[in-house]
Amino acid sequence: MLNKGIILFHSSNYAMWADNVLKKKNIDHRLIPVPRELSSDCGYCIEFENNSAAEVTKLLKNENIEFDRIETI
Amino acid sequence: MNIGSKLSKTNLVYFDNSATSFPKPPAVVDAVVEYMTQAGGNPGRSGHRLAEEAGEIVFLARKALASFFGIKNPMNVVFGPNATDAVNTALKGILNKGDHVITTHLEHNCVMRPLNRLSGDGIIDISVADGDEIGIVSANEIGSLLKPSTKVVVINHVSNVTGVIQPVREIGKMCRSKGVILIVDGAQSGGIVPVNIADDFIDIFAFTGHKALYGPTGTGGMIISDDFDHKILRTLKEGGTGSISDKIEQPDFLPDKLESGTMNVAGIAGLLKGIEFINSLPEGVNSALSHKLTLQKYFIEKASKKVEGFKSYSQTGSPGITSFRMEGFTASDITQQLSDRFNIMSRQGLHCAPSAHQKIGTYPEGTVRFSFSVFSTIAEIDYAIEALKKIRNRNA
Numbered sequence: 027m028l029n030k031g032i033i034l035f036h037s038s039n040y041a042m043w044a045d046n047v048l049k050k051k052n053i054d055h056r057l058i059p060v061p062r063e064l065s066s067d068c069g070y071c072i073e074f075e076n077n078s079a080a081e082v083t084k085l086l087k088n089e090n091i092e093f094d095r096i097e098t099i
Numbered sequence: 100m101n102i103g104s105k106l107s108k109t110n111l112v113y114f115d116n117s118a119t120s121f122p123k124p125p126a127v128v129d130a131v132v133e134y135m136t137q138a139g140g141n142p143g144r145s146g147h148r149l150a151e152e153a154g155e156i157v158f159l160a161r162k163a164l165a166s167f168f169g170i171k172n173p174m175n176v177v178f179g180p181n182a183t184d185a186v187n188t189a190l191k192g193i194l195n196k197g198d199h200v201i202t203t204h205l206e207h208n209c210v211m212r213p214l215n216r217l218s219g220d221g222i223i224d225i226s227v228a229d230g231d232e233i234g235i236v237s238a239n240e241i242g243s244l245l246k247p248s249t250k251v252v253v254i255n256h257v258s259n260v261t262g263v264i265q266p267v268r269e270i271g272k273m274c275r276s277k278g279v280i281l282i283v284d285g286a287q288s289g290g291i292v293p294v295n296i297a298d299d300f301i302d303i304f305a306f307t308g309h310k311a312l313y314g315p316t317g318t319g320g321m322i323i324s325d326d327f328d329h330k331i332l333r334t335l336k337e338g339g340t341g342s343i344s345d346k347i348e349q350p351d352f353l354p355d356k357l358e359s360g361t362m363n364v365a366g367i368a369g370l371l372k373g374i375e376f377i378n379s380l381p382e383g384v385n386s387a388l389s390h391k392l393t394l395q396k397y398f399i400e401k402a403s404k405k406v407e408g409f410k411s412y413s414q415t416g417s418p419g420i421t422s423f424r425m426e427g428f429t430a431s432d433i434t435q436q437l438s439d440r441f442n443i444m445s446r447q448g449l450h451c452a453p454s455a456h457q458k459i460g461t462y463p464e465g466t467v468r469f470s471f472s473v474f475s476t477i478a479e480i481d482y483a484i485e486a487l488k489k490i491r492n493r494n495a
Binding site for chain 2: 039040042043045046057059060066067068070090
């Protein structure tokens with residue numbers, strides 16, 4: 027089973043916003059450099075435990091934080 | 100409340116806070132040093148820890164500014180070097196050939212010069228609202244100047260010359276109802292009077308970080324309303340943003356669209372602490388405002404009584420800004436003597452706002468301007484009034 031989720035953003039500005047929101051909700055996650063195989067962006071994306079994917083997605087949508095996509099690895 | 104007693108100073112008296120505030124709260128200075136020594140990465144570019152810490156500082160500053168100025172989306176806080184840059188970006192990014200713009204006589208050159216350039220290039224035509232005898236314009240007057248081609252109303256919220264406060268909410272409401280964009284030059288209002296971009300119907304608010312937000316110089320930018328369609332803003336600068344790096348097209352989303360190149364993170368780290376400092380006052384910006392209103396009223400009333408030939412060009416109720424003259428003395432003579440003999444820092448001349456001085460009848464000589472901060476005190480004002488009396492007597 028795939029156990030990590032990666033949220034990709036159009037910009038690190040949005041990654042920092044999401045990081046701030048997930049921290050406040052105590053959702054286990056970390057900022058990591060964007061893996062080259064997933065995107066050409068220079069900055070960061072967010073890695074989280076995949077079992078919280080539904081909650082993470084809901085939070086991002088509630089806060090209107092735009093993101094590119096969520097991948098599982 | 101005596102905010103001024105919170106910070107000890109040397110015997111220097113600094114009354115030029117409308118140019119830039121001084122001193123800065125210690126936390127502002129500490130944050131700049133901390134960024135440069137502990138968290139000095141480039142936000143949004145690399146993926147290492149120091150870049151993340153820098154990115155977090157910038158995000159927290161966006162969030163603090165969004166909340167401070169009453170917008171929901173922190174991505175609509177766009178950083179730049181100052182309010183002048185923001186006004187230029189807004190005007191030149193929005194206006195097209197044939198557009199009409201309405202402004203006022205009390206504008207700073209950060210508005211007048213871009214407008215003059217656009218007009219001189221044959222792109223726009225301009226109407227200038229006269230206002231009442233001290234330059235306050237009404238929504239009705241602005242409304243009377245509207246044409247079918249009116250695209251933008253641009254207005255100086257608080258005059259840097261006299262401290263006159265324009266009724267932005269009333270004007271904003273009218274603009275919104277007519278589909279006209281309202282751009283506000285908030286260089287002298289951000290951190291001085293309460294501003295709520297949603298309630299005030301402002302589309303773009305140009306702010307500076309180094310005046311009444313108590314941040315370092317080189318910080319500022321624009322706060323864009325949640326409702327404003329930023330797609331109509333052309334970019335004046337393009338470049339590296341750290342986002343969609345596989346493409347040579349500029350990103351079309353905020354804030355990246357308008358933030359090319361590495362930003363002033365050291366300054367923004369300080370600015371964040373400046374905003375936190377204002378928020379830490381018992382009633383936030385209202386505490387800062389009431390302190391300055393008290394000082395300004397005290398100064399005008401006492402100087403008018405005690406200093407022969409003193410004439411104020413500001414009214415009580417201006418938020419800590421007073422333009423004045425002393426009969427028989429030039430503005431530059433007064434300012435120089437205040438500095439050289441009494442260690443009091445003030446500003447003379449036209450304050451980059453010739454049109455405003457024409458309006459109040461002090462062009463081309465200008466005035467002396469005292470501008471107070473939350474750290475200014477009654478004792479400093481008493482000392483300055485004594486200094487003005489001594490200047491007056493020695494030359495009588």
